[in-house]
Amino acid sequence: MTTREPRRRGRRASGEDTRAALLAAAREEFTERGFDGATVRRIAERAGVDAAMVNHWFGGKDQLFTATLELPGDPSALVRSVIDGDAGTLGERIVGMFLQVWDGGPGGVRGGPMIALLRSVAAHPSAVRMIREFVSRAILRPFVTPVAPDRVDERAALVASQMLGLGMIRYVVQLEPLASADHPTIIALIGPTVQRYLTGPLP
Amino acid sequence: MTTREPRRRGRRASGEDTRAALLAAAREEFTERGFDGATVRRIAERAGVDAAMVNHWFGGKDQLFTATLELPGDPSALVRSVIDGDAGTLGERIVGMFLQVWDGGPGGVRGGPMIALLRSVAAHPSAVRMIREFVSRAILRPFVTPVAPDRVDERAALVASQMLGLGMIRYVVQLEPLASADHPTIIALIGPTVQRYLTGPLP
Numbered sequence: 001m002t003t004r005e006p007r008r009r010g011r012r013a014s015g016e017d018t019r020a021a022l023l024a025a026a027r028e029e030f031t032e033r034g035f036d037g038a039t040v041r042r043i044a045e046r047a048g049v050d051a052a053m054v055n056h057w058f059g060g061k062d063q064l065f066t067a068t069l070e071l072p073g074d075p076s077a078l079v080r081s082v083i084d085g086d087a088g089t090l091g092e093r094i095v096g097m098f099l100q101v102w103d104g105g106p107g108g109v110r111g112g113p114m115i116a117l118l119r120s121v122a123a124h125p126s127a128v129r130m131i132r133e134f135v136s137r138a139i140l141r142p143f144v145t146p147v148a149p150d151r152v153d154e155r156a157a158l159v160a161s162q163m164l165g166l167g168m169i170r171y172v173v174q175l176e177p178l179a180s181a182d183h184p185t186i187i188a189l190i191g192p193t194v195q196r197y198l199t200g201p202l203p
Numbered sequence: 204m205t206t207r208e209p210r211r212r213g214r215r216a217s218g219e220d221t222r223a224a225l226l227a228a229a230r231e232e233f234t235e236r237g238f239d240g241a242t243v244r245r246i247a248e249r250a251g252v253d254a255a256m257v258n259h260w261f262g263g264k265d266q267l268f269t270a271t272l273e274l275p276g277d278p279s280a281l282v283r284s285v286i287d288g289d290a291g292t293l294g295e296r297i298v299g300m301f302l303q304v305w306d307g308g309p310g311g312v313r314g315g316p317m318i319a320l321l322r323s324v325a326a327h328p329s330a331v332r333m334i335r336e337f338v339s340r341a342i343l344r345p346f347v348t349p350v351a352p353d354r355v356d357e358r359a360a361l362v363a364s365q366m367l368g369l370g371m372i373r374y375v376v377q378l379e380p381l382a383s384a385d386h387p388t389i390i391a392l393i394g395p396t397v398q399r400y401l402t403g404p405l406p
Contacts, residue, residue: 052284120377129377154392157381160376161381162373164371165365165368165371166368173324173331178357189361196395202300
């Protein structure tokens with residue numbers, strides 16, 4: 001009937017493949033329907049796995065949503081590739097990484113995670129808690145804590161303010177010239193801000 | 204029946220009072236219901252004026268929404284008070300002005316305009332056009348154009364990215380310590396970023 005196979009039984013690949021398939025399916029579903037409209041059942045169908053796998057791998061819809069906001073692929077490798085290198089240009093590498101992730105995640109709409117996040121926060125106040133968790137897991141712990149000389153929470157919130165604002169302007173408001181500027185341009189413009197928030201002297 | 208008077212007939216004050224009453228009512232209505240849920244009729248009732256006044260003063264619901272995002276009070280006086288003064292601290296004065304407006308507009312919820320904007324963009328794609336118009340009217344024309352040495356649109360988009368991001372973090376995500384930091388603290392932290400975007404050398 002359909003070209004998609006809703007459930008592949010039998011030779012399913014490894015657990016990590018299931019997890020990745022669920023994440024890709026969840027990104028599509030949350031982008032299209034927002035947090036409230038998305039269902040675990042439909043995400044599992046899109047991924048071609050049993051709905052119980054969502055609880056098994058993520059613990060529930062809330063945690064699955066938070067996971068979709070995070071870095072695809074191997075997060076620890078991605079984080080290492082950003083953290084390693086000249087500490088004075090860490091801000092630039094962070095901006096570059098977020099652009100790379102947001103501009104085109106695997107199978108995703110351009111800016112999809114940002115749009116999903118916005119739809120969800122607007123419709124679902126508890127999504128705010130998830131964004132706070134996302135900031136803590138995707139920004140604070142991997143990038144700020146290892147390099148910040150002091151005032152870690154303050155620096156993390158400042159970095160988050162600039163990165164969320166960039167995401168809003170580029171993907172949601174689509175304000176030119178930032179909406180279509182290439183990565184090196186945006187990195188050069190906004191990297192120094194993130195760098196100052198991370199390691200610069202704060203008043 | 205009710206303590207509110209839905210329509211005061213007879214001695215209505217000057218036109219500017221009607222306009223201000225409509226703006227205050229619209230801020231409440233858009234914050235509570237978002238763009239789609241808000242109705243011109245209900246806004247007019249809250250303001251105690253005839254619904255035809257919305258078209259008369261603003262041209263329609265779209266333009267009324269854009270107007271609610273702008274500076275309350277006398278915008279030209281407010282803009283002058285920000286523009287006048289040391290050009291090297293203009294960024295700080297802009298951050299201060301937005302905090303003042305967003306933290307407590309007249310009769311408004313703290314962060315109300317930002318929350319209304321977010322709800323509206325999430326539910327109503329055409330609100331994106333309104334935000335672009337808002338950026339042009341509230342940021343680009345009054346603040347960036349008079350001082351930017353070059354690349355006016357780029358600078359305006361950069362300022363908008365930082366200000367929208369600050370609004371998201373402070374009012375929507377409510378991430379500490381930026382959610383409860385006082386104005387001088389935030390001005391000192393974020394003012395230099397806005398200043399660089401306005402007048403600094405761009406790469």
